[in-house]
Amino acid sequence: MNETVHSLPAKTALTARKTRTPTRAASPATLPAASVAPSRTNDPARTMAGILEVATTEFAEKGLSGARIDEIAAATKTSKRMIYYYFGSKEGLYLAVLEESYRRMRNIEAKLNLDDLPPEDALRRLVGFTFDHHHGNQAYIRLVMSENMERGSYLAQSKIIQELNVPAIGAIDKLYARGVVQGVFRPGLDTIDIHASISALTFFNVSNQHTFGLIFKGDTRSEQALAARRDSIIEMIVRFMRTP
Structure with a gap:
């Protein structure tokens, strides 16, 4: 409530109009040991949490279409490559933000x-x-x-x-x-x-x-x-x- 993805997913028709299928975010535990992540930290969980926090504001203010991965990367002092490494795509990050928002509320409840x-x-x-x-x-x-x-x-x-x-x-x-x-x-x-x-x-x-x-x-x-x-x-x- 995952497999690691190294490229952006192709567009698929989800509704009457075309949307993009969000790639499932990789948790730190599922990242392959042999992979070379573009990381600037030895704490992947903390890095992902920081990205989610900034992305929450970005998506909340601008929606999926208006949000920019460049701005999220700059605010978290990471890189687009790192964000895609952890979350697979912009859509994957958006879905992870939604899930985390619901998780936080239910945990407090x-x-x-x-x-x-x-x-x-x-x-x-x-x-x-x-x-x-x-x-x-x-x-x-x-x-x-x-x-x-x-x-x-x-x-x-x-x-x-x-x-x-x-x-x-x-x-x-x-x-x-x-x-x-x-x-x-x-x-x-x-x-x-x-x-x-x-x-x-x-x-x-x-x-x-x-x-x-x-x-x-x-x-x-x-x-x-x-x-x-x-x-x-x-x-x-x-x-x-x-x-x-």
Whole structure:
């Protein structure tokens, strides 16, 4: 959630229009010992992490088509050759960035200790975390928006994206089931739909902040406005799930 590639992949038709098939990134453990990597460090994992960090900003700001490997190489003080060595291609690096963004979010979610809280408190913590994560990691939102513009064609080729997101649904499954047993939540709800509702409300707050604020002339980005919006979203989800 890999084989080493030494050349750029050929174009293939993924959707009605042509896109490029991302080459799978090589992990340091799978790099062949006999290969001579154009490295400037004895720590490949650290080098790859640095490239991913800079590439995240580049792809988030400019999208796949607008991002430039030259700029990523310059910012990381590496070379295009090194980036292609580790990630195979621009598309391979883009996919690695998407996967890493999802991985980071799910890793933090796993540390929320929702099982230690009463069901409603656990739900409030999960929704609040999602709101805070999206607001504090707006590059993640832009990456997701960018991949939706690509109609999900690159993320669809990920071998680990399904595995990465299983824990998110599992956490909601558990807290919802506990809530139903205790009579706190009403039965008959779908946990994927609950996840979608949480995502939609917290995502919109970042994705549409500029246009929404401009159209309705509101200060949607002040600390007070954000706190009020956060509380409102939490309350909406809780009331939707709560037993009447």
